[in-house]
Amino acid sequence: MQNSNKYDAIVIGAGMSGGWSAKELCERGLKTLLVERGRDVKHIKDYPTTNLKPWEFEYRGEISRAEKEANPSIARCYAYREDNKHFFVKDMEHPYIQDEEFDWIRGYQVGGKSLMWARQTQRWSDFDFEGPLRDGFAVDWPIRYKDLAPWYSYVEKFAGISGNKDGLDTLPDGEFLPALDLNCVEKHFQSSLKRNYSDRHLIYGRCAHITEQREIFRQQGRGLCLNRTECERGCPFGGYFNANSTTIPWAAKTGNLTLRPNAILLSIIYSDKENKAIGVRVIDSESKEITEYFAKLIFLNAGALNTLLIMLNSTSERFPNGIGNDNGALGKYVAFHNYRSRINAICEDFGDRKSVGKRPTSGYIPRFRNVYRQETGFLRGYAAGFSAARYSQRTKDGIGQELKEHLFAPSELGPWVVNSHMMGETVPKATNRVYLDPQKTDEWGMPLLHISVKYDDNDERMIRDFQDQFTDMFEKAGFVDIKVSDDHRAPGLDIHEMGGARMGNDPNTSILNRWHQVHSCKNIIVTDGACMTSTSTQNPSLTYMAMAARAANHAVDELEKGAIL
Amino acid sequence: MERRKALKGLAALAAGLTLLPGCRDKLQIEVRANKKLELNDAQSTWIEAISEAILPKDDVVFTTYESFSKYISKMVTFRNSEEAQVAFINGYNSCTRDISIIYETRTSKIKPQQIISYFERILGDQEPLLNTSPEEMKVQKDILFFCHQVRKMSIEHLTTSREYQEQVLEYKLVPGSYISCTKA
Ligand SMILES: Cc1cc2nc3c(=O)[nH]c(=O)nc-3n(C[C@H](O)[C@H](O)[C@H](O)COP(=O)(O)OP(=O)(O)OC[C@H]3O[C@@H](n4cnc5c(N)ncnc54)[C@H](O)[C@@H]3O)c2cc1C
Ligand code: SF4
Numbered sequence: 040m041q042n043s044n045k046y047d048a049i050v051i052g053a054g055m056s057g058g059w060s061a062k063e064l065c066e067r068g069l070k071t072l073l074v075e076r077g078r079d080v081k082h083i084k085d086y087p088t089t090n091l092k093p094w095e096f097e098y099r100g101e102i103s104r105a106e107k108e109a110n111p112s113i114a115r116c117y118a119y120r121e122d123n124k125h126f127f128v129k130d131m132e133h134p135y136i137q138d139e140e141f142d143w144i145r146g147y148q149v150g151g152k153s154l155m156w157a158r159q160t161q162r163w164s165d166f167d168f169e170g171p172l173r174d175g176f177a178v179d180w181p182i183r184y185k186d187l188a189p190w191y192s193y194v195e196k197f198a199g200i201s202g203n204k205d206g207l208d209t210l211p212d213g214e215f216l217p218a219l220d221l222n223c224v225e226k227h228f229q230s231s232l233k234r235n236y237s238d239r240h241l242i243y244g245r246c247a248h249i250t251e252q253r254e255i256f257r258q259q260g261r262g263l264c265l266n267r268t269e270c271e272r273g274c275p276f277g278g279y280f281n282a283n284s285t286t287i288p289w290a291a292k293t294g295n296l297t298l299r300p301n302a303i304l305l306s307i308i309y310s311d312k313e314n315k316a317i318g319v320r321v322i323d324s325e326s327k328e329i330t331e332y333f334a335k336l337i338f339l340n341a342g343a344l345n346t347l348l349i350m351l352n353s354t355s356e357r358f359p360n361g362i363g364n365d366n367g368a369l370g371k372y373v374a375f376h377n378y379r380s381r382i383n384a385i386c387e388d389f390g391d392r393k394s395v396g397k398r399p400t401s402g403y404i405p406r407f408r409n410v411y412r413q414e415t416g417f418l419r420g421y422a423a424g425f426s427a428a429r430y431s432q433r434t435k436d437g438i439g440q441e442l443k444e445h446l447f448a449p450s451e452l453g454p455w456v457v458n459s460h461m462m463g464e465t466v467p468k469a470t471n472r473v474y475l476d477p478q479k480t481d482e483w484g485m486p487l488l489h490i491s492v493k494y495d496d497n498d499e500r501m502i503r504d505f506q507d508q509f510t511d512m513f514e515k516a517g518f519v520d521i522k523v524s525d526d527h528r529a530p531g532l533d534i535h536e537m538g539g540a541r542m543g544n545d546p547n548t549s550i551l552n553r554w555h556q557v558h559s560c561k562n563i564i565v566t567d568g569a570c571m572t573s574t575s576t577q578n579p580s581l582t583y584m585a586m587a588a589r590a591a592n593h594a595v596d597e598l599e600k601g602a603i604l
Numbered sequence: 605m606e607r608r609k610a611l612k613g614l615a616a617l618a619a620g621l622t623l624l625p626g627c628r629d630k631l632q633i634e635v636r637a638n639k640k641l642e643l644n645d646a647q648s649t650w651i652e653a654i655s656e657a658i659l660p661k662d663d664v665v666f667t668t669y670e671s672f673s674k675y676i677s678k679m680v681t682f683r684n685s686e687e688a689q690v691a692f693i694n695g696y697n698s699c700t701r702d703i704s705i706i707y708e709t710r711t712s713k714i715k716p717q718q719i720i721s722y723f724e725r726i727l728g729d730q731e732p733l734l735n736t737s738p739e740e741m742k743v744q745k746d747i748l749f750f751c752h753q754v755r756k757m758s759i760e761h762l763t764t765s766r767e768y769q770e771q772v773l774e775y776k777l778v779p780g781s782y783i784s785c786t787k788a
């Protein structure tokens with residue numbers, strides 16, 4: 040064992056959740072190695088397009104047809120554009136096997152997907168944590184809202200989350216910076232919901248943007264969000280939260296962090312003699328040299344499915360089917376969010392009003408179906424985004440002088456267009472799973488991951504309910520020309536893949552305990568989406584961050600007490 | 605009847621052109637896909653003339669912008685399928701010849717108004733010619749595709765330019781505060 044390869048803790052994956060693990064461990068004084076398979080991306084310096092204007096892009100923001108054909112999954116992601124394509128993993132460079140169609144959207148670099156995320160951040164409530172127990176699916180969550188609430192607050196204050204205190208039991212309030220306003224049509228819809236329903240609310244979407252300067256953000260070197268809405272390129276002001284601007288530099292400031300980019304974690308080393316994980320095996324992505332690193336604590340934050348890949352690939356005499364996989368549940372009960380359906384319409388009122396400028400988020404309608412009781416023919420429910428906007432229009436008719444005059448004529452404002460998209464909970468099932476290919480490997484020797492995940496009848500019924508309920512809600516608000524659609528997208532494009540190493544009280548049916556420790560190997564801690572017992576409807580990253588902070592602090596407490604060793 | 609004759613001729617020429625790239629005149633583009641269009645001076649000048657007729661930019665000052673022929677030469681390959689790239693080039697070749705035949709003059713002598721009339725006819729003409737052979741139909745389809753594309757790209761070339769974005773669309777990288785509701 041080489042001394043230079045010894046740390047107190049190793050964190051695998053320098054993205055949204057790994058940044059938090061590293062920050063907490065370093066702040067608690069642990070010498071921490073942060074292993075990241077992708078390149079380093081330094082805040083601001085490595086955002087090459089951040090200040091480019093639309094006309095400065097060679098292809099005006101488009102992706103070439105050839106590139107789309109070669110990478111069909113990322114090409115379907117709304118955020119994949121010329122200005123930020125360098126942050127997305129190309130399908131072809133990192134293959135996986137789709138037993139069922141699955142668009143796996145990944146970001147392999149320091150910062151992970153926190154660079155490109157849409158920054159929507161909602162807390163879970165006990166309606167979410169109690170869901171599996173009440174509705175009889177999956178296993179009971181071993182934690183409740185009260186366990187996570189202080190950690191939500193802790194994370195929100197550091198990351199900077201804007202929002203209103205809405206006082207809803209389905210979506211607990213947090214430590215918010217001021218929210219931006221809803222526009223007049225959104226407010227109109229908000230009051231229409233209030234008038235017509237007791238359980239449906241439109242709120243301003245809570246999001247990870249700094250709308251008011253605070254001392255903590257100054258210390259982080261981050262400034263106010265100036266509403267550019269070019270966040271997915273990386274923000275030069277640090278206006279939105281990502282790991283690159285916030286958690287990783289904070290961890291580095293402690294002097295306890297060693298960041299090791301271009302290092303792919305192959306497997307965790309388990310010692311049968313010591314009955315615990317003792318380190319990790321890493322391959323350099325360029326030189327392909329294999330190195331072993333050793334530590335007392337190992338945190339898995341590689342992004343749900345990659346964490347499962349690593350765990351399944353970590354075999355030993357004690358764990359022949361993957362580390363912690365005594366019950367065969369590892370890789371199973373994967374779930375995601377159902378984003379298939381949208382609805383849009385026209386609002387003919389408010390023709391004398393408009394909004395000016397941009398804002399980085401929009402409205403949010405928390406889940407209202409099956410919350411207090413089972414009231415539909417499907418399990419669980421959906422949340423929805425909502426926004427209204429007016430667009431400037433110019434006719435492009437004619438040829439010659441006539442066309443030119445049209446293009447230079449003052450624009451006219453079109454009608455208010457309103458739209459909503461569903462964010463449905465899917466119910467985890469053993470048949471929705473990932474597993475390793477017994478033969479095929481990638482160029483670094485990692486087995487290829489099979490993804491076998493699909494929708495079921497419950498999802499289909501939920502889509503129809505979303506369409507019916509929102510049509511009703513839109514009609515009550517007086518919207519016209521209502522159109523519903525189902526784009527039949529494959530799972531994955533929601534970019535909220537979860538589960539596969541679920542938490543639970545019973546080691547016979549779950550992989551992780553209430554502190555995110557592997558039941559049968561307590562010094563491995565999983566705090567990315569792989570730990571999720573169920574998915575509820577909220578965008579999940581805020582929950583991963585709070586879980587990562589909670590679990591890291593608990594692990595250090597245990598280490599200090601000598602309980603983990 | 606005259607139109608049919610012209611199309612027949614164009615269909616024959618189009619076939620010959622695909623087979624014998626060496627035998628083309630300097631305005632004709634060799635038909636090949638998945639390579640950036642390399643336009644010679646004559647082709648660039650002619651394409652600029654078409655675009656300028658469709659969307660005159662004579663009094664618009666472009667300070668930082670690439671020419672239309674440069675724009676088109678990269679975008680055609682960049683965004684289109686192989687089939688569409690070939691259709692575009694075939695459409696251009698046939699359109700170039702068609703215009704020359706119709707106005708009985710070299711393209712360098714064709715006036716903007718004549719290009720406009722030609723485009724108006726092609727883009728406005730919904731009725732397919734009766735009794736046309738598959739080859740003639742194809743020529744018509746390719747010309748129509750070219751005319752649509754070149755018009756669309758002329759508009760894009762203008763509307764994505766710095767001048768248009770800043771002066772007409774009032775683009776600002778940092779747009780300032782968001783005002784949720786104000787008088788329209
Ligand atoms: C366009 C887009 C919009 C989104 N919008 C939202 C939103 O509004 N709200 C929300 O909550 N979520 C959103 N998400 C999802 C969000 O980004 C993820 O939930 C979050 O990043 C997950 O955090 P993570 O740490 O698990 O994974 P990541 O942030 O992806 O980080 C995982 C890291 O692990 C590294 N890694 C993987 N395998 C290995 C290995 N073998 N060895 C070493 N390193 C490895 C990866 O390179 C990566 O850097 C969005 C995502 C995208 C792409
Ligand atoms: S919207 Fe805010 S966070 Fe996003 S790029 Fe603009 S200033 Fe930065």
